[in-house]
């Protein structure tokens with residue numbers, strides 16, 4: 062490569078709000094209904110109907126904007142964005158153009174060495190479009206079916222500044238944004254179901270240059286992984302074009318997951334192509350400051366604040382606290398465990414270790430975890446009481462996860478109670494001593510490792526049920542009394 066390049070990325074995120082009714086009518090927003098059943102004259106765009114703003118949508122927009130440290134506009138209005146496409150019954154989308162609900166926010170992301178502030182340009186409200194259904198792919202289908210259930214579902218669009226400098230930073234930003242929004246509770250943020258959608262503006266420029274390169278817009282990235290892969294591909298494609306003396310064409314490109322490449326979709330529209338004008342059927346909004354403050358009071362503790370509290374109050378390492386607070390559900394689960402068992406480090410280790418491993422293996426979210434916080438705490442308690450060994454605890458936990466039963470029941474049913482009875486362990490210890498003279502003499506000659514082996518033999522003989530400390534003690538006593 063002749064030149065060094067810097068990557069410049071900005072993200073536009075569309076978020077479906079989970080209000081009960083649509084943004085401008087009372088039709089249901091619920092997902093998965095029969096096609097064209099959640100519709101009415103307003104969201105079908107029939108002549109003569111008038112939209113009415115759903116107050117809850119404005120309130121949710123303010124809540125999200127406050128969580129992203131935005132300034133809430135005092136005066137805001139809706140505009141018509143005109144374009145023709147069959148998924149849009151009115152041939153225009155009611156959106157916000159020059160006076161969005163909120164501006165100038167920021168969000169902090171954690172990189173390896175630093176905390177970086179990413180600017181939020183704006184947050185605005187708009188209506189979703191319907192959905193076109195094709196047989197096979199869009200290019201080969203003989204027809205399109207249209208479902209207007211989604212037409213008029215409230216969306217927030219959150220636009221970032223072009224502050225992201227790598228595909229990885231873009232992914233981290235989106236993960237953080239998702240986490241914050243989930244904490245506010247206004248959206249499910251499911252990328253696979255489309256309640257969180259992300260488009261990216263990407264360009265490259267020679268390192269040291271101030272001026273931005275020509276950008277392309279990438280669409281159709283349906284997961285965090287796809288986002289990072291698509292951007293990585295697009296950045297190297299642009300560099301290759303420039304290195305070969307070509308120039309970047311401003312266009313919209315689509316990510317083709319199967320081929321692992323981006324493909325041109327259409328030349329990029331300019332704002333004037335949409336002939337924006339103020340929506341004449343809706344009056345502009347004056348956003349009272351008292352209202353903004355009352356919404357601010359509803360803001361929950363957000364992930365950064367919660368992470369800092371875990372470090373401060375529970376003495377957890379920064380990393381652990383970050384993982385535990387990455388979703389509200391996981392943080393809530395952690396705190397529910399603490400209510401029943403007050404050792405933060407023990408609880409955190411289990412959640413981040415065995416629990417997360419099993420959740421991932423079973424493709425489950427923590428709010429669907431078969432082991433309730435109270436049950437997990439019960440496992441810690443019988444472990445502390447010495448009823449079971451640490452090794453057996455892992456076995457019991459797997460069984461709890463598989464069956465949803467509590468720890469005590471499983472220990473009883475499976476006969477897993479720890480053997481802490483000196484009499485029965487003595488006999489086994491003596492047997493192992495008699496059968497392993499080499500290890501015994503190694504131990505006596507100062508090789509401490511040999512003790513590990515001997516204890517291991519007893520654990521094996523008792524299927525992990527022997528109390529390891531007691532076994533250790535018995536070995537030491539008995540070896541000491543051996544006649545040399």
Ligand SMILES: [Zn+2]
Nearest residue numbers: 086088101104
């Ligand atoms: Zn409707």
